[in-house]
Amino acid sequence: MFLNWEGTRNRGWCNAFSKMAKTYHPRTNDCELAIKQHQEQNPIEVQVTLCSHELDIDPDDGHTYSKEERVISLVVPEITRKAVMKAFEKCKNQFQGFYVLDFNRCYGSDAEF
DSSP, rough: EEEEEETTTOOOOOTTTTTEEEEOOOOOOHHHHHHHHHHHHHHHHEEEEEESSSSEOOTTTTEEEOOOOEEEEEEESSSSHHHHHHHHHHHHHHTTEEEEEEEEEEEOEEEEO
């Protein structure tokens, strides 16, 4: 997350301290504090697709599919399934009968692709 590797020279950029780092760059307590501070100041918004456990059957081909699908947004410290599930636990009572199908990062309207 904070160490981006470039090329075959085993060098990368440490985003925590804005300097060049090598593969043996130790993850020190200073690194941990910088990462924690960054995550608190820059939470990540993810779009989460929820599906209901209740199923319907397609009359044409007999396949089953979720009867209802919803899309919500959650704020997480990192984009991992574990972080999304932990954030979903806090609002799970509002979406009883639903499970997390998929998630991806939300980008602002000014994002370039």
